[in-house]
Amino acid sequence: MSRSLLDVPAVRDYLGRRLLCSIKTEQKILALTFDDGPNPRHTPQLLSLLASKGIHATFFAVGKRVRRFPEILKATHEAGHEVGNHGDHHVALSLLPPALLRREITRCGEAIEQTIGEKPRFLRPPMGWINGFVLKTVRELGYEPVIGSIHPRDSRRPGREAIIERVQSRVEPGAVIILHDGGWWLGVDRSQTLEAVDVLTDQCLEAGYRFLTLSALSAAGDRW
Numbered sequence: 001m002s003r004s005l006l007d008v009p010a011v012r013d014y015l016g017r018r019l020l021c022s023i024k025t026e027q028k029i030l031a032l033t034f035d036d037g038p039n040p041r042h043t044p045q046l047l048s049l050l051a052s053k054g055i056h057a058t059f060f061a062v063g064k065r066v067r068r069f070p071e072i073l074k075a076t077h078e079a080g081h082e083v084g085n086h087g088d089h090h091v092a093l094s095l096l097p098p099a100l101l102r103r104e105i106t107r108c109g110e111a112i113e114q115t116i117g118e119k120p121r122f123l124r125p126p127m128g129w130i131n132g133f134v135l136k137t138v139r140e141l142g143y144e145p146v147i148g149s150i151h152p153r154d155s156r157r158p159g160r161e162a163i164i165e166r167v168q169s170r171v172e173p174g175a176v177i178i179l180h181d182g183g184w185w186l187g188v189d190r191s192q193t194l195e196a197v198d199v200l201t202d203q204c205l206e207a208g209y210r211f212l213t214l215s216a217l218s219a220a221g222d223r224w
């Protein structure tokens, strides 16, 4: 099995005490999450795919992309998906001085709120870069910090089969799956992710799992 940092028990334990990683539950429920959009090519494709299966997911949007593609975020929200804050420019929050850190968080939140009429509940720090000060600031600004529990590193495009295998080998009740509908540049190719999501969702639904938004998932049990 190809491991990610989230597979190391001590890392998972450390993070789980500080951010939402997954939920303790015996129900067969999962959250699918997508980062780095809205993306003009892949987000609409994903919305159609998820709609065809009746699945709701959570999209962690980047502020500058929200300002450029507000209609895509609006469509995401109107389709019943949850929207989260992923920073205004997708920079490592733990490297920023306090004023810039606050600005990265609040400006993305404002862009989302102006577009869909709601302030997001969750924030996922770009690339998972955190420290105690970042987490304190995220909470002071009214957000719940989130990472997830399954990180198949689809953004590196390891191939559809690798993404499927990395997720399937880790699926368990209450898991939060981290995937990407966007990337550093707008022309990024996320077709592997889209193809993997198509297969994975069918496999999980057949195995009796249901997909919930992060808010719905976190209401269903305690955090790890």
Ligand SMILES: [Zn+2]
Residues within 6 Å of the ligand: 035, 036, 086, 090, 126, 127
């Ligand atoms: Zn990201």
